[in-house]
Amino acid sequence: DTAVSQTPKYLVTQMGNDKSIKCEQNLGHDTMYWYKQDSKKFLKIMFSYNNKELIINETVPNRFSPKSPDKAHLNLHINSLELGDSAVYFCASAAGGKTDTQYFGPGTRLTVL
């Protein structure tokens, strides 16, 4: 069973479009995260939710909107896609404590043309 899954694995789209990436975890965890890994391979946290409540919101453009329908899901919606949004996006989950181990999904490679 996959612990943290993301769909789609690859996403190719045009500038200006709106797209969503879905994330689901079956670990029973309370906290979920979104990270962005750019072309230089730097991983940076974007958002974190704990029990559907936003707890970390880094300086991310407001075109990015996370949505957590329940604590097992954290989706990432991106409006008006730009070339610079091309990256690999990783979802992660943790039990709930701030220093708990984070479990990462396989990533979604977004390419904006």
Place this chain on the structure above:
Amino acid sequence: DAKTTQPNSMESNEEEPVHLPCNHSTISGTDYIHWYRQLPSQGPEYVIHGLTSNVNNRMASLAIAEDRKSSTLILHRATLRDAAVYYCILLSGNTGKLIFGQGTTLQVKP
């Protein structure tokens, strides 16, 4: 957020031990030392973590300096599957944020 410093790259021979160093001179009392690794085309994977004492698990050992300003991840017998980028991260008990640096790219030679 406290910062870590790691060598950009290291090489090892298969089945030999590997010692991956990390400096974190600005570590605070509530920071945990976490190590993650990222295999090619995969998401990061937890390796080990510690606070003050040395730690062992099935994947690796973590040796933490007495002043906590440095640590070393030890892979006891490197395999080709251990080739990855290894990240040393200080995880704050206050923020809960993993701040990834550039990591160390480990190459394992057969």
